[in-house]
Amino acid sequence: MENALIARALEDVGTLIELAEDNPFRARAYHNAARVVEKLPEDAGTMQASGTLAKVPGLGKEMLGHVREYLATGRLTILDELTASIVPGLIDMLRIPGLGPKRIRLLHEKLGVATLEELAEACRTDKVAAVSGFGAKTQANILKGIDFVTAQQSLFNYDTAAELAEVMIAQVRALPGVIRAEIGGSLRRRKETVHDLDGVASVATEDERPVLMAAFVALPQVRSVAAHGDTKSTVVLDGGLAMDLRVVTDDEFAAALHHFTGSREHHIALRGMALDRGIKINEYGLWRGTERLPIHTEADVYATLDMAYIEPELREDMGEIAAAQTGTLPRLLVESDIQGVLHCHSTWSDG
CATH class of the missing domain: 1.10.150.110 (DNA polymerase beta, N-terminal domain-like)
Incomplete structure (x- = not known):
């Protein structure tokens, strides 16, 4: 990695x-x-x-x-x-499919375009088509590409986000005072695209949280700090992916990780079922009245509600809660289930 x-x-x-x-x-x-x-x-x-x-x-x-x-x-x-x-806008243009750095530089030199919107306007007024080496077809493709980039502006593919998440959470775990740290959110649920990273870390006491946050926002991959608090900070990493980190005490960790893994729909359904049993669930723990129930892992959350542990990938309120109650949850695929590869390309050859 x-x-x-x-x-x-x-x-x-x-x-x-x-x-x-x-x-x-x-x-x-x-x-x-x-x-x-x-x-x-x-x-x-x-x-x-x-x-x-x-x-x-x-x-x-x-x-x-x-x-x-x-x-x-x-x-x-x-x-x-x-x-x-x-110019930042030129770097944004690198995300346009089929428009490489040399062509971006040429358009900047010839037309003075410096943002995606300026490039789009140059396409709409046929200025790009008039530049030598482009033409009407290329201009139309660039305009389509700008629409695509604009729609996907804050989305990152799973593999890109997972690489950064692995590095960042390893660095968080190495910071002084950290007991546990994991990535939650849509990445943990293995969605194909993610908007940002959601990290959760635990320390022994509340007094340690500001110290950990100060160390987190100073990590080398942090490009800028969007928000810096004692319990939650948001940073923008190299590459543009944002990351939230929430710091809790260790007795709150399992509930916090469960909460910030999502999905929202799963939580709404689970909380409704828990309330019917007189149990309240939030990001700080599970409660029966004023009594805080002992929860150390996410499995404890589900066991308290008399159901099997639900893997993050299944937490979408698509029948997984009923299946967990009846012991009929599907088994997730693992690498050993793959019996063969029909066709594969790689960068290990000259192709």
Whole structure:
């Protein structure tokens, strides 16, 4: 996973160089280095510790320095500098299908477009079609692409979000005072796309929460801080994905993780059923009157309600509660269920 993040950072540097300057050889060096890091036989950190990273063919002195910097800090100075030097709207245009960095730079130079809206207006007034190498068909495709990007502006594919989530939650777990930490939300329910990451962490006492929050907002992957509180903070990570972190005491952790995993529909149905039994459920725990019920895991939440544990992937209020009550929940697929692969492409060959 670490190799994938380093490779992505190097790839991004190459792309931004193409966007900022006419230097294909320099850009290609970063793209090639990204491919090398992707195919490393071990984690880059392990190879650095053993001294074998410096011997990898295709990683020259400059690229090796970048890899070592990322291993030490979790970011690349050159990527930060390039990102800061380029008009933000041009970076947004990279998400338009079929419109690469060279063409974006050309449109910026010829038409002065600097935002998605300006590019859309240039398409609507046929200015893009008039630029050499584009034409009416390309212009129409760009306009469709802008509509797609606008609609998907705050959505991230599961795999992209999962990579960042794994890194971030590992770093949260390593912070002083943390007892437990997990990712909840739609990512934990394995939805195909997610808007943001929902993290939950626990500490021993309420006094430790502000200290943990201060450490969280200072993590190296944090690009900006949208909100900083003692119990909840929101940051924007490199790449644009937002992450909320909520800090609770450890006796509240299971209920909080359950609550912030969702879905809303599942919770509404579950709470209604619990109320019929005289039990109140919220993000702080389970209560019978003023008595707080002992809950240490999510399984305890469901056991208290006399039902089987419901996996996060099933929590959508689509019959899972009734199935959990009768012991008829479906079994989730696991890797060993896969009996074969009919057809597969990879980046391990030259195709």
